[in-house]
Amino acid sequence: MSASTLEVGAESTFRRPALPPVVVLGWREARRMVLSPVFAIFGAMVMLNGVGVAFDTFPSRSDFYEAILYFVALYLGLISYITAHLVSSSARRTGAERQCEAATLSTRQRGAGLSLGVVFGPGLLAAALVAILGLLGNAAAGANNGAPMSGVELVQLTLIVVGGGMFGLMWATWLRFPGSLPLGLVVLIVFTASMNSPAREPLNTWPWFAPYIASPGFFDGEAWPLLGSQGWHAAYLLGLCGMAFCATMLRPKDQRGRWLVVTGVVVAATAVVGLLQI
Numbered sequence: 001m002s003a004s005t006l007e008v009g010a011e012s013t014f015r016r017p018a019l020p021p022v023v024v025l026g027w028r029e030a031r032r033m034v035l036s037p038v039f040a041i042f043g044a045m046v047m048l049n050g051v052g053v054a055f056d057t058f059p060s061r062s063d064f065y066e067a068i069l070y071f072v073a074l075y076l077g078l079i080s081y082i083t084a085h086l087v088s089s090s091a092r093r094t095g096a097e098r099q100c101e102a103a104t105l106s107t108r109q110r111g112a113g114l115s116l117g118v119v120f121g122p123g124l125l126a127a128a129l130v131a132i133l134g135l136l137g138n139a140a141a142g143a144n145n146g147a148p149m150s151g152v153e154l155v156q157l158t159l160i161v162v163g164g165g166m167f168g169l170m171w172a173t174w175l176r177f178p179g180s181l182p183l184g185l186v187v188l189i190v191f192t193a194s195m196n197s198p199a200r201e202p203l204n205t206w207p208w209f210a211p212y213i214a215s216p217g218f219f220d221g222e223a224w225p226l227l228g229s230q231g232w233h234a235a236y237l238l239g240l241c242g243m244a245f246c247a248t249m250l251r252p253k254d255q256r257g258r259w260l261v262v263t264g265v266v267v268a269a270t271a272v273v274g275l276l277q278i
Helices: 003-013 020-035 038-057 059-089 090-094 098-100 108-139 151-172 180-195 230-249 254-277
Strands: none
Touching: 020 090, 020 108, 038 059, 059 108, 059 151, 059 180, 090 254, 108 151, 108 230, 151 180, 151 230, 230 254
């Protein structure tokens, strides 16, 4: 037997295993989300604002900390919602749904791939920015009442970005009409703002159920962030992400009963950790 035959046999024997199609789809959709014009527009705005600050006075570590912190906490979750909705609804808007139906992946597998895209795209981007916050550490002089954010609060930042994307997928999956994107944005903002309304009693419980970070640094002078558990709030945010994922998986009719059971378990677990946080 020749040496070339042995080399061919070795290559065929030790060939690298292929990734599951759903994972491959997730990476592809992640690139589409991160490379979306929405990210480019907001990135340009942040860059121009940073150039303006640099010409005025050279930004310090604390300036970088605050810029990243407030960008992730206030804007990146909404950007994740918009990009996830746009990518998820692109086939419907361009009339390519029939081609997707002819593909080897089922509707539920495509939904799972899109969900992985949220994790691999906006989720990993948020995790990278949060890691920078962790490295900057004590540079947070004016960002969080004179103290850097704790690890569990940084986890909350990542989860609200993932949750925004998951909500966008769920909204686009079930509400398939033009205008659903701005409607979902309004619902998300109004619901979040209403949870912190001064007219609600008791005020120290309602804000914990909103899909935002519960760090005392963002609510200076308010007592409610000091009356609950930051760790259980992070678990509650993770539960909201799971609920949105399950809602997306419920859209196809096949095997819906099995997913109803999974959804019931996730909803019950989220309710439990939601009560444990207050």
